[in-house]
């Protein structure tokens with residue numbers, strides 16, 4: 340499952356306002372395997388990375404993601420299609436020391452300039468941040484979720500236990 344990294348020179352990429360497009364299959368991303376619904380089409384995400392020297396007058400990279408991944412609902416353990424659309428700007432700085440101290444109001448993300456910047460590593464990182472920590476269907480949308488629809492309170496962990504028993 341090793342992939343050939345797509346490496347760019349961030350300085351040149353921004354200077355020439357280059358763009359790179361690609362697709363990553365969710366099944367290729369090791370870090371999200373535990374969240375995926377096994378046995379289904381895990382989905383894929385298209386990305387576009389573009390270099391832009393005009394954003395706030397700072398050298399920047401913009402990463403757009405669009406796609407869908409198939410997650411496993413933490414409540415009913417069922418299949419859950421999770422659409423994904425995001426657009427993130429990264430300001431490219433010369434080295435770590437140029438990154439300002441964390442500011443809560445600051446919504447800028449930073450990347451340290453590199454002549455061998457791994458594009459898909461950034462895509463994977465951003466994808467991870469975009470996914471919910473504990474994916475769940477909407478209230479009442481789980482498979483066989485009659486109790487929740489009728490308003491009966493039931494401990495979700497008990498439901499999980501019930502589902503797991505026949506397997507062991």
Ligand SMILES: [Zn+2]
Nearest residue numbers: 412415476481
């Ligand atoms: Zn569910």
